[in-house]
Amino acid sequence: MRREEKQRNHGMTEMKTRQVEQMTPEFEADVEELISHYPVSKRSASLPLLHHWQNHFGFVDDTGIEWIAAKLDLTPINILELLTFYPWFRREAAGKTIIRVCRTLACAMAGSYDVKEKFCEAVGLDPHVEHHGFGSAPPTTPDGKFSVEFVECLACCGSAPVALIGDDLVENIKPSDVPAIVKNLK
Amino acid sequence: MSALHPTPHPKERRIIFENISKPGYAADIDTYIANGGYESLKKAVTMKPSEIIDAVKAANLRGRGGAGFPCGTKWSFIKYDDGKPHYIVVNGDESEPGTFKDRYILHQDPHQLIEGLAISAFATNTRLAYIYIRCEFPHAAKIVWKAIQEAKARGFIGKNLLGSGFDLDIYVHQGAGAYICGEETALLESLEGKRAYPRIKPPYFPAVLGLYMKPTIVNNVETLCHVKHILRIGAAEYARMGTPGDGGTRTMCVSGDVMRPGIYEFPCGAVTIRELIFDVCGGLKPGRTLKAVIPGGSSAKIMRAGEVYKIKGKGPDGTMVDKDLPMLDVVMDASTLQSVGTMMGSAGVMVLDDSRDMVWALNNLNQFYAHESCGQCTPCREGSLWMSKMTTRMLDGGGRDKDPKTLQDIANNIAGRTICAFGEACSWPTQSFLAKFPEEFEKAARS
Numbered sequence: 001m002r003r004e005e006k007q008r009n010h011g012m013t014e015m016k017t018r019q020v021e022q023m024t025p026e027f028e029a030d031v032e033e034l035i036s037h038y039p040v041s042k043r044s045a046s047l048p049l050l051h052h053w054q055n056h057f058g059f060v061d062d063t064g065i066e067w068i069a070a071k072l073d074l075t076p077i078n079i080l081e082l083l084t085f086y087p088w089f090r091r092e093a094a095g096k097t098i099i100r101v102c103r104t105l106a107c108a109m110a111g112s113y114d115v116k117e118k119f120c121e122a123v124g125l126d127p128h129v130e131h132h133g134f135g136s137a138p139p140t141t142p143d144g145k146f147s148v149e150f151v152e153c154l155a156c157c158g159s160a161p162v163a164l165i166g167d168d169l170v171e172n173i174k175p176s177d178v179p180a181i182v183k184n185l186k
Numbered sequence: 187m188s189a190l191h192p193t194p195h196p197k198e199r200r201i202i203f204e205n206i207s208k209p210g211y212a213a214d215i216d217t218y219i220a221n222g223g224y225e226s227l228k229k230a231v232t233m234k235p236s237e238i239i240d241a242v243k244a245a246n247l248r249g250r251g252g253a254g255f256p257c258g259t260k261w262s263f264i265k266y267d268d269g270k271p272h273y274i275v276v277n278g279d280e281s282e283p284g285t286f287k288d289r290y291i292l293h294q295d296p297h298q299l300i301e302g303l304a305i306s307a308f309a310t311n312t313r314l315a316y317i318y319i320r321c322e323f324p325h326a327a328k329i330v331w332k333a334i335q336e337a338k339a340r341g342f343i344g345k346n347l348l349g350s351g352f353d354l355d356i357y358v359h360q361g362a363g364a365y366i367c368g369e370e371t372a373l374l375e376s377l378e379g380k381r382a383y384p385r386i387k388p389p390y391f392p393a394v395l396g397l398y399m400k401p402t403i404v405n406n407v408e409t410l411c412h413v414k415h416i417l418r419i420g421a422a423e424y425a426r427m428g429t430p431g432d433g434g435t436r437t438m439c440v441s442g443d444v445m446r447p448g449i450y451e452f453p454c455g456a457v458t459i460r461e462l463i464f465d466v467c468g469g470l471k472p473g474r475t476l477k478a479v480i481p482g483g484s485s486a487k488i489m490r491a492g493e494v495y496k497i498k499g500k501g502p503d504g505t506m507v508d509k510d511l512p513m514l515d516v517v518m519d520a521s522t523l524q525s526v527g528t529m530m531g532s533a534g535v536m537v538l539d540d541s542r543d544m545v546w547a548l549n550n551l552n553q554f555y556a557h558e559s560c561g562q563c564t565p566c567r568e569g570s571l572w573m574s575k576m577t578t579r580m581l582d583g584g585g586r587d588k589d590p591k592t593l594q595d596i597a598n599n600i601a602g603r604t605i606c607a608f609g610e611a612c613s614w615p616t617q618s619f620l621a622k623f624p625e626e627f628e629k630a631a632r633s
Contacts (some may be wrong), residue, residue, distance in 0.1 A: 037357040039314070040271075040398050046379035047362055051321065072379070085381045085560075086362030088321050100322075104283045105484060105550045106441035106536060126297050126308040151364060153283040153484075154322050157441035157534070158189035171570040 019053075021062035024185040027056055031071065035168035042072045046082055050089055053065035059090045083135045087151075089130065097185055098138065099123070100164040102151035111175065112150075115161050118178035119148045145186070188450035189439075190290065191325045193284075199427065201415050201435050202298070202408060203451045206290045213329050215336040218297035223343050229303040231350040235266055238309035241475075242413060244421035247431030251277055251368075251406030252285075252483060254533040257413070262400050266312045273397040274307055274315040275377060278330075278407045279361055279368040281320055282483035283554060284534025287437040287449055288407040292319060292326040295411075296333035298354065302410035304343050305417065307354045310403060315354065317407075318360040318373055324596050330359045365558035369606045372402040372560065383562045384606035408437060424434075428454030432520050436533060440467050443474060443539035450531030459489075460514035463537055474539040478622070479513075481523055482531025484551050485611035487618035489513055495526040513530040530617070544623040545630045548615055549577035555612035563604040568594045570612045585631040593627070594620055 003131045027159075030052060038044035049068045053060050060068075060083060069076045083089045101107075101116040107123060120127035120139075123146040131138045138149035156162045159171035190207045195202055205211045205221060218224070230238055243258030264272055276299065291299060299317070317334075319327045334356050343354045348452050364382050366372045371385035374397050385537055396402020412434055416424045425433035432454040441447045445468030451593040457466065459479060460629040470476060476491040493513040501507035516522055520530040538547060555575035561567045573596055580589055593616055601613035620627055 019199075037359075041378060043379035044359075044377060047360065047376065050362070051360055078379075082362075082379075086364050088361075088624055103550075104554050105547060106284060106447075106552050109442055109538070109542070109547075110295035151322070151363070152557055153281055153285045155280045155289050155320070156189075157286050157536070158282050158439060160441060165320055 015090070017061040018063050019057045019061045020067050022057070023067075025050075031173050035071075044072060044079070045072060046074070046079060047086070050079070050082060050086075054089060057098070058101070061091065074119035089134050089135065090137045093140070093144065094136045094137040095140045096145050097166050098147045098149070098164075100149055100151040100154070100161050102154040102160070102164075104153035107154075107161040112161035114175045115146065115173050115178060116150055118175045119163070119182065122179050122182040123148060146182075190447060190450075191446065195450065197456055197461065197466065198451055199435050199453050199456075200451045202287075202291065202411050202437055203449065205296070206294050206449075207296075211294070213294055213296055213333060213334065215297055215340060218295075219469055222418075223297050224301055224337075226414040227301050227304050227308075227342060228348060230308055231348050231352070235309045236309065238305060238417070240617075241416055241421040241508075242309075242379070245412075245416040245424040246428060246431060247264065247409065247412050247416060248520065249406055249438060249544075250408040250412070250532070252485075254530060257405065257409055258299050259307065260391070260393065260405075261310055261403060263391055264312075264403060266311045268401070271314070271398075271400050272310055272312040273400060273402040274303060274310070274312045274455055275373065275392075275397060275402060275404045276303060276315065276317040276407055276410060277368065277370065277373060278317055278319040278323075278326075279405070280487065281365045281368050283551070284439060284441055284480065284483045284532055284536045285531075285532040286439045286441075286534070289323060289326070290449060291407055291411060292323060294578065296326075296330045297337065298332055298411045298414060300343065300405055302413040304337075304347065304354055304517060305413050306403065306410055308350070308352055312403070313353050313355065315356045316359045316368070316377055317356065318359050318361060318377060318537045320367070321363060324360075325359050326356050326444055334358065335502040359385050362477065365554075366560040366606075366608060369608060372606065373404065374402065381560070383560055384608070386605055392554050400483075402603060412459065424585075429519055429521070438462070438533045438535065440533055440535045442537040443470055443542070445469055445471065446569065452518075455517055455519035458514065458516050459516050459518060461533065462518060463514075464580070467537075470537075470539050474541060476514075476537070477540045477542055478538045478544070480534075480536040480538075482529045483534040483600070484554065485614055486523075486531045487528040487614050488622055489516070489526070489528060490622040493622075497522075497525045543627045544619055545577060545580055546564075548619040549574070549581055551615045552577050552612075553616075555608075559612065563609065565600045565603045565608045566612060569600040572596050573612070573616050580627070580630040580633070583633050585633045587631055590620055590624065590627040 004154045034048045053064045065079045069079045117127040129139045138147040140147040247257040354477040367376045367382045369384045372382040376382040392402040437451045479489045495511045528612045552574035556570040559570045596611040597616040600609045
């Protein structure tokens, strides 16, 4: 039920934000620099522009999809299909700090399920709500400060369990470490 | 971030990891040059391109990404003067569970990669290269991009590099969280700005039709780093370090139930599973016994402790005879692991002790593959999800008598029926866990 509701709200025409109106000249200059890295085909800049947009605005709304498509001489579906394929991208706001706990075997063996639950508890999220992807944001606290999600292998299995918190990797996490880690983020 | 132990084990030989976690070593170009950096590239530009490729062939360097294809042979598929643009794409998507070697190179020694890449570009007449880094390494992307700019400012890459008349531009491209981008043709699609759907084969090699449908080499990060060392120490000596079919050193990543997990580097074929687990990695946790080993990343078929393999070997009179090879005595090299029915893969070694439930472990991997299937081919898209749902149900106490047989059937109907090797990658865990630990699956089916 929850998932169906979410998907309905994701129709391209129902979005309320207009991120494109907040664009700055610096942002556009960075876009031109990124496009210049792909002298053979502008389309190659799709992922870099999506990253750039998401890093700047927090997520990619319909105006972003349309703007990036126009910039690269593509149609919006060429960009939308990337947003719904690549798990990193989202079409709605996530928390200011995203806590991505590794779920895969070595981390799971070292207790990552407990660690993820502790992170949810520490920031005040229900640990049992699943994140379905397809452009939706991971579960996020009402104050917009934190999102917590499981991700697949972060390639740091020797110091499991690990989490990517914002841009920083935290290794060898014990469940008992979690409250202090979260406190330092606040 | 230090999974490398300060004192190398006597069996180790650190070439790729020589500077990783070394006190005082930094990722900047001055540190790299002070440690002998870019000398191999200086040598390379005085050589004929074909001589470089011959050296890489003579060194017996195999790709370190998982498939183990001979690197020099891959390069020789590119015709130097065919009038077409060539590209090199470095696969830094490192996402096979159990594998975490390239992360350290990208973060701590990026110039090692750039030097190897520049040599390979010079050898194959490639003027434009991309380093594809998974976006879960955000710092690595910045570190490598800074290193590229440093190398350009010093004339090691860019226009007329080292006065050779050769130009090379390198850019960083970030992935977006999809495991399938490690498959080389999916990686190319992703780099072209599309969904990462693996391409239909043939052609089997991007050297025929690669990035923008032009001849392209896709190499793993570690593989290109080895090229620098081949020129530095000489192909013959490099080859001598390893086995006849597998030259040089290779890195290994050990995770799971051992006392000292982490990254190690050995001459190819230098250690057995016993030495790796019980000597190098300090053995198992107190009171535990070995249950299983996944030797080459999560896709590699699992090995059960106590198994004895029948392999062909030379007997005392020189004729070929069947030999018994106990699991712990299996040498960690590509040909031995293949002969016992598994693979070296990306050398991500995962160790499981007797506390581990194999249905639980397989379910974890099944969930991974169900999440990561790109969805292009029906057997994989549907089958990986079915397998994941079944093992989850078995764990939750809803096992049915036919489950092991049905799981087996699903896996058998994925492998070999898909566009890319993900079909095998997601079937092999199920097939091998069922074959090696049937009693645990039968028990879960009855619950």
